[in-house]
Amino acid sequence: MNMIIMTSGVRWSEPVYLRIGYGMPERIRSPKDALNHLLFRWPTVRGEKYSSARHICSAAEGNSLLHNEARMAFVEACVEADVLD
Numbered sequence: 001m002n003m004i005i006m007t008s009g010v011r012w013s014e015p016v017y018l019r020i021g022y023g024m025p026e027r028i029r030s031p032k033d034a035l036n037h038l039l040f041r042w043p044t045v046r047g048e049k050y051s052s053a054r055h056i057c058s059a060a061e062g063n064s065l066l067h068n069e070a071r072m073a074f075v076e077a078c079v080e081a082d083v084l085d
Contacts (some may be wrong), residue, residue: 010064012071017085025085031070033059040068043081053077062070 011029019025020041028034035057038050053073062078078084 010067012067014071016071016075016078018083019085020083028074031057031074034070034074035061038077043083045081047077047080049073049077049080050062 016028017025018028018032018037020037020043026037028037035054038054038057042050053070053076056066056073057070059067075084
C-alpha cells in the first residue's frame with residue numbers, strides 16, 4: 001500500500017514575520033511560502049543560510065517531517081539577511 005502525503009495546504013503553527021527593504025511586514029506561514037520568498041523576493045546578497053533554507057524548504061514540499069526544520073532554516077536565513085521583523 002502506498003501512502004501519498006499532500007503538504008501544499010500545511011502551515012507552520014507559528015508564522016515567520018519579515019520585512020524586505022522598506023516594504024511592508026510579511027507573514028510567512030509554510031515551507032511553500034518561504035521557498036517562494038527565497039526564490040523570488042530575497043535580497044541579492046545571499047549567504048550560506050540562504051542556500052540551506054532554500055534546499056530544506058524545497059525538500060519539505062514533499063516531506064511533512066521536514067516542516068519544522070524548514071521553518072528553523074528559514075528563520076536562520078532571515079537573521080543572516082537581516083530581514084526578520
